[in-house]
Amino acid sequence: MNEYSAIDIARYVINYSWDINAPLSNLKLQKLLYFIQGNFLRILNRPCFKDDIEAWKYGPVVPAVYSKFKRYGSNNINRIEYIYEFEENKYEAIKKDFKPILSDEEAQIIQGVVLACKDYSANYLVKLTHSQSPWKKSYGKNNNVISIELMREYFCDE
Structure with missing residues (x-):
């Protein structure tokens, strides 16, 4: 059972979107990450990534990915071929091929979300997320974080 960084999931989504000839903008990527998180909660009963999702003006956003x-x-967003990482006690980044390590089930959930949303515009997805309770209940609140509890309530109980 893995919990990933949202950046790694975003990179996977970006590359898969290119694979199916449906490249995407940062705005659309943000909405897909929200739906991916919701589907992981619904199907696997756990989050996909550990990063918070916040309710911003144009819908759910993962600040680090944004x-x-x-x-x-x-x-x-361009396809991701390489990533640069720092290793312990090293001061220069190491260039590495980007190869996400997802289980088949995890990859299928992510691909399913991307395929389901590929023909929708980013603006349509903004309107869709604005109509959903996790964004509505979080926007304009203390820290704007859309809690896992709110997402679980919406994606698992409705």
Whole structure:
């Protein structure tokens, strides 16, 4: 049972989107991460990634992922071939091939979400998430975090 970083899941989503000829913007990526988290809760009864999702003006956002890819603006995010990581006691990043390690079931859930949403615009997904209780109950609150409990309540009980 793995719990990933949202950045690793985002990289997988970006590459899979390119594989199915449906590249995506950062805005759309954010909505897909929200739906992926909800589907992991519904199907596997656990979160996919440990990062918080926050309720922002344009719907759910994972701040670390948003920051990582904001340079693309509203353009499609490029395919991820390599990542740079720091190793312990090293001061230079090491270039590594990006190869996510997901179980078949985890990959199927993520791919299912991407396939289900590939023909929807980012703006449609913003409106959709705005109509759902996790965003509605979190937007404008103390820290805007959409709690796992709210997501579980919405994705698992409805």
